[in-house]
Amino acid sequence: MTVRLDNRTGTTFDDFSYHNGDVLDIVGISSEFKGTRQVKPRSLDDLKEADVVAPETAAELSGTKLSDGSFMEQAILRLGATDDRSGIEKTIYRVNAGSWSDYSTPIRLTADGVATVAYRSVDKAGNWEPIKTAAVAVTAPTFANLYALIDRSPLRPAIKIALKVHVKAAERAKGDAMRRRQLQKTLDFVAHLPDRFIGEPAKQDLEIFLNAWLH
Numbered sequence: 001m002t003v004r005l006d007n008r009t010g011t012t013f014d015d016f017s018y019h020n021g022d023v024l025d026i027v028g029i030s031s032e033f034k035g036t037r038q039v040k041p042r043s044l045d046d047l048k049e050a051d052v053v054a055p056e057t058a059a060e061l062s063g064t065k066l067s068d069g070s071f072m073e074q075a076i077l078r079l080g081a082t083d084d085r086s087g088i089e090k091t092i093y094r095v096n097a098g099s100w101s102d103y104s105t106p107i108r109l110t111a112d113g114v115a116t117v118a119y120r121s122v123d124k125a126g127n128w129e130p131i132k133t134a135a136v137a138v139t140a141p142t143f144a145n146l147y148a149l150i151d152r153s154p155l156r157p158a159i160k161i162a163l164k165v166h167v168k169a170a171e172r173a174k175g176d177a178m179r180r181r182q183l184q185k186t187l188d189f190v191a192h193l194p195d196r197f198i199g200e201p202a203k204q205d206l207e208i209f210l211n212a213w214l215h
């Protein structure tokens with residue numbers, strides 16, 4: 001196959017701005033001359049630098065973070081892709097071992113623990129970006145997580161015990177209304193603890209946790 005751009009198109013050598021190694025998308029009139037197939041561009045407008053570069057997808061996480069870096073109750077993951085030439089065809093993602101889905105709206109992650117989100121985009125020329133991943137830790141509002149938070153917080157032993165008594169009462173509460181009342185009492189207890197009994201990060205963590213559960 002020969003590409004033939006001759007001076008009948010009005011193009012001169014000096015007009016031709018491409019260099020050795022450039023990859024071009026070319027359209028033109030096809031013909032066959034002495035057994036050789038030819039493509040004849042009609043003008044320089046028929047030559048375009050090809051899109052050979054994959055898009056780039058950026059992930060942005062938002063939510064309320066606890067001091068261990070996990071997101072309380074939920075994390076929102078937004079994906080934004082940019083491309084150098086042809087533009088974004090689509091962005092796809094999957095959570096853990098799930099199936100791939102087209103990305104259209106922000107992804108809401110609520111499952112307790114660390115989720116691995118894989119994502120990539122493709123441009124209109126078919127260039128796929130290598131798969132990127134983001135590990136997202138979420139702390140769900142559960143009694144197990146609340147006890148664990150209390151256990152790892154730097155609190156005086158007596159305060160830990162008092163807090164756990166409050167939480168135990170909430171855990172044993174019959175019905176949702178009663179549980180909420182007990183959780184509210186726990187929150188009030190935390191809020192009124194003097195600073196010398198509870199460090200700022202621990203207090204903040206417990207307040208974030210209980211508020212998320214109560215909202």
Ligand SMILES: [Ca+2]
Nearest residue numbers: 051053084123
């Ligand atoms: Ca591209």
